[in-house]
Amino acid sequence: MRQVMIIGAGMTRFGDRMDKGASELLLEAFDEAIRNVDKGMDRRDIEMAFIGNQGVGGSQLALIAAQMVEALGLYGIPAFRVENACSSSSFAFINAVQAVASGACDIAIAGGVEKMREISGKQVRQWMGVAGDNEWERQIGITFPGAYALAAQRHMLDFGTSREQLSQVAVKNHEHGFNNSKTHLKMKITLEKALKSPIVAYPLNVFDCCPTSDGASVVIICAKDVVSKYTDRPVTVLGYGAASDAISISNRYTITSLIATTRAAQRAYQMAGITPREVSFAEVHDCFTIAEIMAYEDLGFCPKGEGGKYVEEGHTKLGGTRPVNVSGGLKSKGHPLGATGTAQIMEVFKQIRGEVEPQRQVDNNKIGLTHNAGGFGGTATVCIFGMR
């Protein structure tokens, strides 16, 4: 397998982006990515494009990838749309890595885009809900807040996880996201405010839930053989893994763990030849606060059941032993479904190169991990990056 590296990354500000359509958002992210390639890059060097998207609101509803590459000025290249709900662009990234690793091309982009803010409240719930089990569960109220609320209740019952520990995830990620220029919900919150916010699905409050956002992100990947033409500081894909799980939670044997995450992580650690202990920092899929606590455990950062204690002890905040979601995460930075996966990868790319805002640069930036889940863990990816 040829070694694959990242040489550039870009993203839009996440949030209310009524100023731009989907293809214009993706172009904004792509332009930033290509501008930031150290030694410059001609966009005609890009040979393939893999675009993650769940469902562009309002305009192009199918054959999206072709429209997107046309908008990026990449006329004629093979364009693949990959749809795996909230994990669409990290799956697009894996396809791109495999395309380059196979020798089919030297340079590819992976990215994603979503427009969610032009759809009003009830419709956005319906539209997102279609990534859950439609035949049996969604119709009886198992929306995503509902599913994660069940997970939180069970986690509290089985492991003694507290309401405060859930809120500590939110407080931490808003603290982190406040210093990210791309953040959707740019506001610090207190523990008291988080605890007293209105209930969405018990025990999850408003501040346990990530927002729905507009946004786009793009990363440029390159075979090691040609990387020196573009940069002397590439970030290497050390390992990756992906997995699926039953869509319906009634077919799972646990709801306090996302089995797709544990399977994807096993593969990624094996390929990278590392253990969880060696991960310096991570971007994990915190669509709800309980999801981040479960991710700590499923990724092996702490023993099963101790995720609540792990955040409470401060391990995952900036300056802690293993900072998590220093970008702000989905919770504060925002969650435009198709854009989230490659936005996480961009954060790790920039952290490893020491290029984020100084206030949120991690000290030990040797090995960074991304974790992206689709739906309630129906799919998941784990990717590991470093400079070696």
Add this chain to the structure above:
Amino acid sequence: MRQVMIIGAGMTRFGDRMDKGASELLLEAFDEAIRNVDKGMDRRDIEMAFIGNQGVGGSQLALIAAQMVEALGLYGIPAFRVENACSSSSFAFINAVQAVASGACDIAIAGGVEKMREISGKQVRQWMGVAGDNEWERQIGITFPGAYALAAQRHMLDFGTSREQLSQVAVKNHEHGFNNSKTHLKMKITLEKALKSPIVAYPLNVFDCCPTSDGASVVIICAKDVVSKYTDRPVTVLGYGAASDAISISNRYTITSLIATTRAAQRAYQMAGITPREVSFAEVHDCFTIAEIMAYEDLGFCPKGEGGKYVEEGHTKLGGTRPVNVSGGLKSKGHPLGATGTAQIMEVFKQIRGEVEPQRQVDNNKIGLTHNAGGFGGTATVCIFGMR
């Protein structure tokens, strides 16, 4: 790049399949594929799945691939949904080939499924139309019959292609499809009947248009290194190419050619190290009769403008110099969008192994080509197969 081979393929009967849902159709195709692996195969040997689908009618609308692999009994493996409209499963196939070629896995499946018959007339047009240009063209009548009708008119004007030549494509493909047990429209038609059928979009009649179908198809691909465990008669992927084009036809410089096809074909021929002359037989994207005539030209089977004469002279019928769409093609066999690409590949796989119904087995089955287009050529793939 590791050499990649096909070791099994299966598909459902195309047509009205109100008896089964999408995942049940895919399971039917998958069961046939795995049953037909010469030396047998345990489904647990399958490591990744790439599923093409434009939009499953009525049930799972996102995160489809995870639901599908669960239905196939492939619990937990990485599952990617690829959506490139009518070309979804041939793009899924290319992703699968690249995954195996990269060494990320040894065995993968690529397949596709679509449920189109449970949607009534007006809605299916709207639903399919979303793969055209939604911002500018679809709303003013450039549906797919409309776009291909414009192409036909221009082809007739520029090259003297006749109304009869269009119908000869339909007559030929219905003749071929009559002997395929999986065919949707299993009926022979006369030239008179085709010519006199009602107008859909001038000059295209009912018999110039393929049906909308339910159906699914699956192919199993394997790295050369481990192929001997499964079969002594694998079919090799000799080359492949993919490309995109402007979604909106107003951004094209020609409508009598699909430039995505010519680009994809160039790459595929180059990778296979052959010229068009060496292609023994082909499955091409005949969503409309004019599309097949354009494909002859775009694939280099005959000079530009001579596609009408090429079918009239009988080159592309069974027994001719280069049989095209011996399966019946989209026109007769049917066109369940997401399933079409891998169904074409299955046909070539079986033809090369000499395993189709004797009445439609081609004599010279050395090198087979598949051509699959998305929308009005917004995307296209060309794949070349042989036993060498």
